[in-house]
Amino acid sequence: MAQSVAQNMAANAKGISMWFDRINWADIGTALGQTLTMVGISLSLTILIGLPLGILLFVTGKGQPFARPIGYGALSFVLNIIRSVPFIILLIVLMPVTVLITGTSLGIRGVIFPLVVGTSPFFARLVETALREVDRGVIEASLAMGASPAQTIFRAVLPEALPGLIAAVTVTAIVLVDYTAMSGAIGGGGLGDLAIRYGYHRFQTEIMLICVVVLILLVQLIQASGNSLVTRFTRR
Amino acid sequence: MIRLEAVTKSFASKRGAAPALHGIDLSVGRGEIYGIIGASGAGKSTLVRLINLLERPSSGEVVIDGARVTDAKGTALSDLRRSIGMVFQHFNLLSGRTVAKNVAYPLELAGRLSRAEITAKVAALLERVGLADHAQKYPRELSGGQKQRVGIARALANDPKVLLCDEATSALDPQTTGQVLDLLQEINRELGVTIVMITHEMEVIRRACDRVAVLEKGRVVEEGPVTTVFLHPAHPVTRALVREAEGDNAVPATQATGQLLRLTLTGATAHQPILGRIARDFGSDFAILGGRVGHIRTTPYAQFAVALSGGNGGAAVAALRASGVTVELIGGGPTVAEHGAERGAEHGGERERHLHVV
Incomplete structure (x- = not known):
């Protein structure tokens, strides 16, 4: 009885190792690198654009010293429109503009612009x-x-809101990981691209699985780092 | 020092303009501790915010130190606000800054001192409010009383001429309230800072203020020295506030015979054996029906409701007045009523008031 269990396990181990043999780890490494690059660049640009927009929303909002109902309403309306378009549609709709700006709608270069447009209003x-x-x-x-x-x-409100802002960056980074995976569908590169090309088109389910596991780990890592930073800067 | 002239304030609301203050005239003297008391919603928070223009009056003028500041903007406004410190009910400290950095904040904003000068000044301010040992703590590590001391140190940072206290002790327990009021009086005495204090507690006014204005539905209904307003409240709202602080002093329906009088002794008079002496001299008897004894800031006071009977009542009342006792008729015979009518005239600088029961 014990022997047969051991044999079974050995057979399984052999099966799993065979299964792993078909995976090109270098491809996954490259894809992870692409994902990180896309998330890094677009997160920086999103903060650069979204932070001033968020401050503008705050100061023009109701009940604030600089309340400007009309300006706030207009800005709010535009941001809501962008936020209501599903990201995959936004990718396609923005293609001509993307080409105009970066010269291509493919690869990392082609995907940064729609990523930033997609997440800035959210941020x-x-x-x-x-x-x-x-x-x-x-x-x-x-x-x-x-x-x-x-x-x-700048000296009271933003520093006091620091924990909340860090949490906002964390959530946005995770949304960006999600969006970069989606942009794989239109040739953006990264883990999502790899998962779809090998996992879906070539029926190599294990590659898709690995990509998903790596994405899960990445998201967990971002959330955990964000949480620890929030804790560190919370003095309330 | 501070003058509000016919100030009104309305807030825009869905049903048109909602008036908060109607024609307020107030004058606060230099070095005074001036109290503004009223129930919540009376408009006192709005009133105090007019002084540093956190709220702009809808009409009327704000005059500080002889200069009309009603429309101050930009640098003039910043300078004005730097000369007026403000202390808040909920402290409003920056939670992300240490105690020392909180006190340094207004100095950094002013940008007139070097880093070293700021450090030295912050240390001196924390020393004054008794928090030198807590400089590197964050506000959340402090008790309510300590937080308010930080608030006071911060408000004093730019050497203001005026300190506005908006319910500064209302979030504190009675003992801490006493300590904070002592600190504010010490600052007033030693630095000569004029203090305007908003509160809903008569007790705070009694302990700390020189003069008081009673605010009700956006109007000043009574104003004067605390000794007068506290011991001879004229307006029903004031009487209610005094009653709240003192317990019910109303003279109960009594079987006692004779004239019902209210005797008020303040200052040195309160410590003299006047009642006994006069009872002996004029063969009159006093039945004490109610009373209160205590201090208004540092002035001792005693106030009794008595029934005066027997002997030469009229002469006894005259003798009481001659000894510096304020005598008011609150019920009873005609002899004293005549004297009651003269009362206002002989009571020093106090303005005339109508007879009433506390």
């Missing part, structure tokens, strides 16, 4: 929410101490 909303979480009393106290509105935003 801007998260920033707005994080800034709204800051105690109004802190804003009032800062103004009462003679701070200009700009000083109040």
